[in-house]
Amino acid sequence: MPRGKRSFLLTCLVTLGSTNAQTIEVGGSVVAANSDNVSPAQASIAGAVGPAQYQLTQSVLDDLKSKKLSNSSIFDFGPSGKVYSSGMCKPAPGDTDWPTADTWETLNVLTGNALLSTVPIGAACYQGEHYNAERCTEILDRWSDPHLHAEDPTSVMNPLYQGATCMPQNAATGGSCEIGGSASYSVNVSTVAQVQLAVNFARNTGVRLLVHNTGHDYLGKSTGANALSIWTRNLRTIDFIEKYSSPSSSWTGSAFKLGAGVQVWELLAAAHEHGVSVLSGECPTVGVAGGYIAGGGMGPLSSKHGLAVDHVLSLDVVTPDGTFVTADEKTNTNLFWALRGGGGGTFGVVTSVTVRTLPKMKVAGLTLSISIGPNGDVSEDLFWEAITGWWRRFPKYVEQGSYAYSIILPTPDGGLSWALTPWMVPDMTLDQFKDMTADLRAEWERIGFNVNLSYFETENFYDAWTTHFPDDTVGVPNLRTASRLIPRENWENPTLLEDTVSFIQRAVRNGSSLIGYNIRAAPVADAPPSATVPIWRDTTMFAIVGTMWDATLPDLEVDIVNERITKEWTASLRSLTPGGGTYSNEADVMDPDFQQAFYGYDNYQRLRTIKHEVDPWGLFYAPTGVASEDWTVTDQAGYVLKQTGKLCRK
Ligand SMILES: Cc1cc2nc3c(=O)[nH]c(=O)nc-3n(C[C@H](O)[C@H](O)[C@H](O)COP(=O)(O)OP(=O)(O)OC[C@H]3O[C@@H](n4cnc5c(N)ncnc54)[C@H](O)[C@@H]3O)c2cc1C
Ligand SMILES: *[C@@H]1O[C@H](CO)[C@@H](O)[C@H](O)[C@H]1NC(C)=O
Ligand SMILES: *[C@@H]1O[C@H](CO)[C@@H](O)[C@H](O)[C@H]1NC(C)=O
Ligand SMILES: *[C@@H]1O[C@H](CO)[C@@H](O)[C@H](O)[C@H]1NC(C)=O
Numbered sequence: 001m002p003r004g005k006r007s008f009l010l011t012c013l014v015t016l017g018s019t020n021a022q023t024i025e026v027g028g029s030v031v032a033a034n035s036d037n038v039s040p041a042q043a044s045i046a047g048a049v050g051p052a053q054y055q056l057t058q059s060v061l062d063d064l065k066s067k068k069l070s071n072s073s074i075f076d077f078g079p080s081g082k083v084y085s086s087g088m089c090k091p092a093p094g095d096t097d098w099p100t101a102d103t104w105e106t107l108n109v110l111t112g113n114a115l116l117s118t119v120p121i122g123a124a125c126y127q128g129e130h131y132n133a134e135r136c137t138e139i140l141d142r143w144s145d146p147h148l149h150a151e152d153p154t155s156v157m158n159p160l161y162q163g164a165t166c167m168p169q170n171a172a173t174g175g176s177c178e179i180g181g182s183a184s185y186s187v188n189v190s191t192v193a194q195v196q197l198a199v200n201f202a203r204n205t206g207v208r209l210l211v212h213n214t215g216h217d218y219l220g221k222s223t224g225a226n227a228l229s230i231w232t233r234n235l236r237t238i239d240f241i242e243k244y245s246s247p248s249s250s251w252t253g254s255a256f257k258l259g260a261g262v263q264v265w266e267l268l269a270a271a272h273e274h275g276v277s278v279l280s281g282e283c284p285t286v287g288v289a290g291g292y293i294a295g296g297g298m299g300p301l302s303s304k305h306g307l308a309v310d311h312v313l314s315l316d317v318v319t320p321d322g323t324f325v326t327a328d329e330k331t332n333t334n335l336f337w338a339l340r341g342g343g344g345g346t347f348g349v350v351t352s353v354t355v356r357t358l359p360k361m362k363v364a365g366l367t368l369s370i371s372i373g374p375n376g377d378v379s380e381d382l383f384w385e386a387i388t389g390w391w392r393r394f395p396k397y398v399e400q401g402s403y404a405y406s407i408i409l410p411t412p413d414g415g416l417s418w419a420l421t422p423w424m425v426p427d428m429t430l431d432q433f434k435d436m437t438a439d440l441r442a443e444w445e446r447i448g449f450n451v452n453l454s455y456f457e458t459e460n461f462y463d464a465w466t467t468h469f470p471d472d473t474v475g476v477p478n479l480r481t482a483s484r485l486i487p488r489e490n491w492e493n494p495t496l497l498e499d500t501v502s503f504i505q506r507a508v509r510n511g512s513s514l515i516g517y518n519i520r521a522a523p524v525a526d527a528p529p530s531a532t533v534p535i536w537r538d539t540t541m542f543a544i545v546g547t548m549w550d551a552t553l554p555d556l557e558v559d560i561v562n563e564r565i566t567k568e569w570t571a572s573l574r575s576l577t578p579g580g581g582t583y584s585n586e587a588d589v590m591d592p593d594f595q596q597a598f599y600g601y602d603n604y605q606r607l608r609t610i611k612h613e614v615d616p617w618g619l620f621y622a623p624t625g626v627a628s629e630d631w632t633v634t635d636q637a638g639y640v641l642k643q644t645g646k647l648c649r650k
């Protein structure tokens, strides 16, 4: 078996619930620790609601200690914890410092049997213990469906970073099922106590820890070999608060308190039901209170109403020392700032987020789609003339709250397609939208660009959203993207504008797809400062470049494609936008200066200081996360950083 690969089917992971040599003293006699005498390890907290009702307290631990539960010190709160010095690696199964089966079983028992031993989602298609023909058929049919992956504890929607192992499609052609860069275990959390137990366990044993919510991450942040994963997707409560009131905020309107696992579609349905709007992503399955808000959170209302972090009132979080705190404008203010834009899986485990609502609003816009090539609708010159005519007007549109999702893709016949699906403006009527676009439409008519424009106008955001933002297609292992926020400045200088426009055309001709958003993060008057990259506020276009490659390409050629994405396409975008940045949630894991690009230089210095204060152990690691430059992943094959090796302190 090649080095670095661990066979899943011959795994040395224990089957949980089997033996248990951990003991406890009950009534003076030493007995096996089990669900009856130690579980679940939690205190019921008076007045607390939802998952916070059950917390791990020092008195719960003291009780376990007084009963002499073996290994109980591995659940101690900070400052206790393993410290990694230069060259040390977090353990893998089989290493002497990997917890024994009994130790894992103790975590399982204390969490109330919430520990899951990883079975890769594709295992149902491979001969062996987990083979299940019916489930395999379903998995193959639904592979591109984000819901399939979001309901699985370890599956990720961008399998590249976990090594694309155990792909169900390869079972029939001699593939093998390995655990790859997936976590070894997950805790399926439904209480704060379970999160605290997992955090303390990982910090004291030194096991790699990660947070996994829906698995959308584009940079491999929600996966990692040899890790204990805290799976937050089942924290799904949505509480509507009619009149918010808190000594920490002047907000008195309505709000939603969201469990960490709530997805966009669930939140938007609740908002619609209560007759309000709320800032969220466009994609239905993204986890609102997880990586989305941690990275800033953008969506169709952003050009008018800012980023999701601008609307956050408070966050509940289990910090790396295992304590459970609330962060808001007046309490734990450093965390409140860092958790809004400073990146997921870095400062702790957020268990819930409270966000302000926005009023119900009208939406107007249009969609169009056109192609060039042998079977296309227009000539290539006309295609580009029409698109660049639109791009040139971007600053004026974002100022009016415009949000456009535009995608240029190569077509199978060698041509290109362009779809605007959709271009929409909140708080705007269709008449106003037609006014705003009149000069562009006149220009298109003059140049002979006679495309069908499908207009729409809805009474509320929800109706526009349900019509125009279907589920995305995910699960492609041979695809990678990179991005850049392009500021207004690039439109103000005519030479720079020409360079920007012609570069984007060149990248598309060189094989890149282009997702070009007309968006900016509008400043929100009363929003507290956040750790998001400042250039968001001056942005006019968000450009995502990237490509798929032939899945059968040899590794060296895969590297050539991936290096082109980072070192040619994105490098050009970087040089066109010096000192700028990008959206950390939809960015390039190989960005050579991610600290500046994803957070902004000044923010990054402050984020690093906060990170060292709250996590001196380096318990939380995420690729491109704050202080991730202190760590390295071993056994990496190829150019792109994956999470399939050991995590070692540099
Ligand atoms: C198809 C698709 C569409 C998208 N559309 C949008 C969009 O419209 N707008 C937008 O802004 N972004 C969008 N994104 C990007 C998205 O915001 C990020 O991928 C985000 O990280 C997803 O967060 P998650 O919690 O759902 O995913 P996960 O992959 O589970 O987690 C992402 C990161 O957040 C961390 N994390 C998750 N939960 C917690 C928690 N409770 N506490 C601490 N850390 C946590 C994880 O450790 C990881 O680092 C899209 C992504 C995809 C794949
Ligand atoms: C996870 O826990 C929830 C309860 O919070 C339960 O309904 C669900 O079945 C569990 N999932 C798995 C895979 O164990
Ligand atoms: C425009 O729409 C009409 C009617 O729906 C259709 O017949 C025509 O092919 C469309 N033209 C283009 C360029 O898409
Ligand atoms: C893209 O450009 C590179 C050179 O930078 C070249 O090797 C490659 O063939 C080009 N690809 C296409 C599709 O034009």
Ligand SMILES: CC(=O)N[C@H]1CO[C@H](CO)[C@@H](O)[C@@H]1O
Pocket (backbone or CB within 6 Å): 021, 022, 023, 070, 071, 074, 099, 100, 103, 205
């Ligand atoms: C990680 C750890 O502390 N493991 C210990 C748990 O307890 C057993 C005895 O019950 C020890 O052998 C382990 O070393």
